[in-house]
Amino acid sequence: MTASPARLQQAIVVTYLVVFFVYMFLPLAYMMGVAFNDTRIPTLNPWRGFTLRWFVVMWEDDRMWQSVGKSVVIALWVIALSVPLGLAGALFMSRLQVAAKPFVYAVLVSPVLTPGIIIGLSTLIFWDSTFDIGGRWQLSVLGQSSFISAYCMLLFMARLQRFDPTLEEAALDLGATPVQVFRTITVPYMRPAILSAVALSFFQSFENYNTTVFTIGNDLTFTMFIVGKVRKGVQPDTNALAFVLVVLTIVGGVVYEVVRRREVRRAEARARAAMRAGEAAMIPLAVAR
Amino acid sequence: MTRAGWRDAVRRFGYGGVAFIFAGCAFWALVLIVLPALLMLDQAFRPFLARTEWGGPKDVYTVKNLVTAVGEPLNQVIFLKTIWASVLVTAVALVNAYPLSFILARGKRAAWVGAIMVGLLIPFWVNEILRAFAWQLLLARFGPINNLLIAAGILTEPYPFLNQDVGVILGLTYAYILFMIFPLYNAMESLDPNQLDAARDLGAPAWRIHWDIVIPHSKPGIASGCIVTFMLAAGSFAVPQILGGTRSLWVTQLIYNQFDAINWNLGAAYGVALVVLCLAFVLTMMAAFRVRLGDIAR
Amino acid sequence: MRNDLELDGVSKQFGDFTAVFRVSVTIPQGEFFSFLGPSGCGKTTILRMISGFIDPTEGEIRLAGRSLAGIGPNRRPTALIFQNLALFPLMTVAENIGYGLKVRGVPRAERDRKVAELLELTALPGFGPKRVDELSGGQKQRVAIARALAVEPAVLLLDEPLSALDLKLRQHMRAELRDLQRRTGITFIYITHDQGEALAMSDRVAVMSHGRIEQIGTSTEIYDHPQTAFVASFVGENNVFAGRIVDAREGYGVIDSPAGRLRAVNPHQLPVGADSLLFVRPERMRLVSDGAPATGRNVVEGEITDEVFEGLAVNIFLRHPEGGRPIAVSVTNDGAVPVLAPGTRQRIAFVAEHAVLLPLGPQTQPGGDPA
Numbered sequence: 001m002t003a004s005p006a007r008l009q010q011a012i013v014v015t016y017l018v019v020f021f022v023y024m025f026l027p028l029a030y031m032m033g034v035a036f037n038d039t040r041i042p043t044l045n046p047w048r049g050f051t052l053r054w055f056v057v058m059w060e061d062d063r064m065w066q067s068v069g070k071s072v073v074i075a076l077w078v079i080a081l082s083v084p085l086g087l088a089g090a091l092f093m094s095r096l097q098v099a100a101k102p103f104v105y106a107v108l109v110s111p112v113l114t115p116g117i118i119i120g121l122s123t124l125i126f127w128d129s130t131f132d133i134g135g136r137w138q139l140s141v142l143g144q145s146s147f148i149s150a151y152c153m154l155l156f157m158a159r160l161q162r163f164d165p166t167l168e169e170a171a172l173d174l175g176a177t178p179v180q181v182f183r184t185i186t187v188p189y190m191r192p193a194i195l196s197a198v199a200l201s202f203f204q205s206f207e208n209y210n211t212t213v214f215t216i217g218n219d220l221t222f223t224m225f226i227v228g229k230v231r232k233g234v235q236p237d238t239n240a241l242a243f244v245l246v247v248l249t250i251v252g253g254v255v256y257e258v259v260r261r262r263e264v265r266r267a268e269a270r271a272r273a274a275m276r277a278g279e280a281a282m283i284p285l286a287v288a289r
Numbered sequence: 290m291t292r293a294g295w296r297d298a299v300r301r302f303g304y305g306g307v308a309f310i311f312a313g314c315a316f317w318a319l320v321l322i323v324l325p326a327l328l329m330l331d332q333a334f335r336p337f338l339a340r341t342e343w344g345g346p347k348d349v350y351t352v353k354n355l356v357t358a359v360g361e362p363l364n365q366v367i368f369l370k371t372i373w374a375s376v377l378v379t380a381v382a383l384v385n386a387y388p389l390s391f392i393l394a395r396g397k398r399a400a401w402v403g404a405i406m407v408g409l410l411i412p413f414w415v416n417e418i419l420r421a422f423a424w425q426l427l428l429a430r431f432g433p434i435n436n437l438l439i440a441a442g443i444l445t446e447p448y449p450f451l452n453q454d455v456g457v458i459l460g461l462t463y464a465y466i467l468f469m470i471f472p473l474y475n476a477m478e479s480l481d482p483n484q485l486d487a488a489r490d491l492g493a494p495a496w497r498i499h500w501d502i503v504i505p506h507s508k509p510g511i512a513s514g515c516i517v518t519f520m521l522a523a524g525s526f527a528v529p530q531i532l533g534g535t536r537s538l539w540v541t542q543l544i545y546n547q548f549d550a551i552n553w554n555l556g557a558a559y560g561v562a563l564v565v566l567c568l569a570f571v572l573t574m575m576a577a578f579r580v581r582l583g584d585i586a587r
Numbered sequence: 588m589r590n591d592l593e594l595d596g597v598s599k600q601f602g603d604f605t606a607v608f609r610v611s612v613t614i615p616q617g618e619f620f621s622f623l624g625p626s627g628c629g630k631t632t633i634l635r636m637i638s639g640f641i642d643p644t645e646g647e648i649r650l651a652g653r654s655l656a657g658i659g660p661n662r663r664p665t666a667l668i669f670q671n672l673a674l675f676p677l678m679t680v681a682e683n684i685g686y687g688l689k690v691r692g693v694p695r696a697e698r699d700r701k702v703a704e705l706l707e708l709t710a711l712p713g714f715g716p717k718r719v720d721e722l723s724g725g726q727k728q729r730v731a732i733a734r735a736l737a738v739e740p741a742v743l744l745l746d747e748p749l750s751a752l753d754l755k756l757r758q759h760m761r762a763e764l765r766d767l768q769r770r771t772g773i774t775f776i777y778i779t780h781d782q783g784e785a786l787a788m789s790d791r792v793a794v795m796s797h798g799r800i801e802q803i804g805t806s807t808e809i810y811d812h813p814q815t816a817f818v819a820s821f822v823g824e825n826n827v828f829a830g831r832i833v834d835a836r837e838g839y840g841v842i843d844s845p846a847g848r849l850r851a852v853n854p855h856q857l858p859v860g861a862d863s864l865l866f867v868r869p870e871r872m873r874l875v876s877d878g879a880p881a882t883g884r885n886v887v888e889g890e891i892t893d894e895v896f897e898g899l900a901v902n903i904f905l906r907h908p909e910g911g912r913p914i915a916v917s918v919t920n921d922g923a924v925p926v927l928a929p930g931t932r933q934r935i936a937f938v939a940e941h942a943v944l945l946p947l948g949p950q951t952q953p954g955g956d957p958a
Binding site: 017020021024025028043044085087088089091092096099107110115116117122123124125129130143145146168172177182213226227246249252256257260 | 290291294297298300301302303305306309310311312313314316317318320321322323324325326328329332385388389392403404405407408409410411412414415416417418419420421422423424425426427429431432433436463516517520521523524525526527530531541544545548553556557560563564567
């Protein structure tokens with residue numbers, strides 16, 4: 001009875017999705033395709049033949065590798081700072097009963113909405129005016145950590161919300177000190193969230209530009225390197241770099257989805273096994289009666 | 290915190306644990322957030338002086354910087370343009386994200402929904418700089434878009450998309466459209482599908498179902514999505530830097546110019562003005578659409 | 588000194604709300620002691636105070652003569668079985684049971700040995716490597732108990748552990764817990780709202796209501812000789828007749844009630860003129876056949892409303908002259924119970940020794956005022 005309108009609706013939906021996906025991916029595809037064109041001008045048209053030489057040029061750029069190294073160093077320090085701070089914030093929000101909690105929450109989460117350059121500029125002004133410490137990569141670590149800690153905190157809070165507090169109490173009751181409880185009960189439970197937080201912190205730090213550019217001083221990070229090349233817009237080796245990065249992102253996305261689905265399937269299998277164990281245990285009791 | 294609250298906290302975490310929690314939150318809140326903000330505010334109201342003159346007779350509070358920032362007509366145009374463009378980006382993002390989120394939220398086959406989500410996440414994970422770069426290529430004078438428009442007869446000569454506002458706006462839209470999808474999707478997912486079926490059963494046409502049921506239910510998601518997209522667009526720096534130029538200046542670039550010229554005081558003034566304006570705009574919109582702070586649960 | 592647990596005038600106040608009021612009781616080592624009462628009566632709060640998660644606002648808790656004040660839950664010689672069991676989901680059964688030993692630094696070999704012992708004790712041989720989410724409800728119960736026993740507590744606290752189990756399993760576990768307690772000799776403090784459980788398993792029971800102890804005694808004492816109206820109505824089924832006392836002597840009293848003059852034991856020596864409640868259990872009432880004499884017994888006549896066959900017993904309900912819940916008579920099903928049609932008039936009788944007169948209203952403890 002409603003076959004035609006439903007089919008039409010489905011066709012519209014599919015078309016819309018396809019168009020949207022094309023809109024999202026076509027610019028990236030174009031940018032990546034240029035990397036293979038044997039011409040110095042970054043363009044697909046005119047196509048002068050397939051080549052891999054821009055990849056070689058990109059690979060041999062020492063400045064690029066230096067900037068990658070610097071970005072990695074900053075990212076590692078950001079992880080070291082943001083994960084513990086995020087955890088402290090999450091524990092504060094989830095477990096302590098303080099009247100001013102909503103206010104503290106608003107303050108701690110505010111950097112997420114604040115424009116990155118404001119964070120960068122304010123960090124620079126603070127450390128320069130107060131301690132005469134000018135722009136350097138350590139300031140970038142501090143500036144980035146102000147909002148990356150917030151992301152970590154949100155991740156931890158989500159995980160803690162479903163954490164049964166009686167588990168910690170049971171551990172205490174059995175004689176564990178708070179440190180032991182934390183190490184043997186809380187941290188293992190938080191492990192997936194901690195891993196997510198580490199990964200998130202790393203990537204957020206690595207790709208950060210706005211805050212970094214104001215606090216970095218004379219150093220060069222990877223994103224700054226890319227911006228520099230993009231603004232000069234000279235050679236397609238930038239496109240080769242873009243190609244590699246996009247491919248890495250796609251691979252990362254696929255891996256993430258596969259792992260996620262595997263975890264879901266595992267959890268379902270365990271739940272089914274528990275149900276069967278429950279039913280099996282009833283039989284001997286029924287017989288014993 | 291009450292005394293019983295303290296004792297309970299110490300019981301759970303030990304003295305060391307409680308100290309860690311408080312010290313961590315204090316360091317984060319004060320050293321990383323509040324003090325830098327206060328100092329930037331302070332510097333915005335001080336004149337640009339050499340270090341040796343700090344604390345001296347010329348170091349008095351002044352509104353000169355702020356007046357320059359928002360008083361000069363050129364700056365005012367730039368501020369208005371930034372806000373206007375951010376609103377446009379937000380609106381386009383909302384219009385595009387709404388159907389997509391709805392389709393995903395109502396998606397019957399979980400496998401498909403998951404796959405589409407990951408598919409959308411991928412461009413999201415690609416750095417916004419690269420995405421701006423992609424548009425730089427597309428919008429170039431002799432790039433594909435110009436070529437296409439000329440071939441179709443719409444243009445007779447290449448249009449300088451870059452170094453114009455329109456190029457930046459296109460870039461910003463592309464960069465931030467996905468920030469609207471996730472809050473919207475989350476809000477819509479919690480809608481009981483039976484409500485929609487009930488409305489359809491009662492004879493409501495599609496647009497009414499959305500207007501009366503879906504939109505009110507999704508208001509928190511719409512609100513938070515819009516706020517995030519707006520703030521990101523207004524505070525965006527890399528995209529205007531790459532796609533804009535001398536004829537398309539953005540507030541963030543004004544800040545950067547002053548930072549570069551070491552006149553951090555004026556830069557701070559621009560920054561303060563930007564934040565205040567954005568906050569005022571967001572709060573006005575919230576009042577206009579009758580959204581309260583409690584609705585936006587993040 | 589023996590590990591006797593003493594609660595001395597323990598109270599707990601949450602703001603305006605009094606959860607526990609001046610509870611005093613001494614629980615000798617090796618006793619199976621239950622706190623019985625409806626939800627919100629304060630029994631969980633008492634348990635948490637004994638285990639150290641809440642501090643009393645008033646009073647003291649002592650073990651073997653030493654006050655436990657200021658000693659955290661991880662340093663008290665108590666072990667708590669939580670209502671939701673709180674088994675560590677990421678650990679195996681063996682790791683759960685051995686947890687208390689591990690945090691005390693007991694070496695692995697000895698730990699494994701103890702865990703194996705406990706698995707035998709709780710009838711879970713070979714379950715060591717299993718994961719928690721593979722276990723049934725009853726099996727999880729036993730792991731929780733084994734885990735608590737591993738730390739050799741002086742007092743084992745159980746928070747309504749059987750409430751999540753179905754009927755047959757509950758009855759099975761009752762016997763197991765009792766057996767376990769006798770074999771280990773550890774003091775068990777058990778809280779529940781299920782009086783069947785409390786009466787079946789305990790050496791002594793404390794009946795609680797609104798934060799106060801109404802009565803402490805053995806199961807028989809609580810059941811046969813309730814001291815307050817609450818205990819009489821909460822524990823088991825009981826018929827109630829309200830009236831004013833018109834005669835009181837030699838330990839007995841007579842009330843004038845809408846059902847007639849009824850005589851019962853008067854343990855509180857309530858005086859003539861006092862308002863009182865008379866309680867008599869359904870199984871103490873007998874059907875009086877027409878014409879038969881009823882000398883020396885209380886007789887009540889009423890209209891049959893229902894007759895319910897329930898296997899072991901036949902429950903007969905009559906309309907109560909005071910209105911409200913019907914009078915219940917419980918007769919053993921010996922095959923000779925007459926079939927009574929609703930509407931017929933029937934006389935029932937009971938002796939004064941099986942009935943008790945108790946004062947109205949919430950019982951206040953000496954020297955206390957309701958908050």
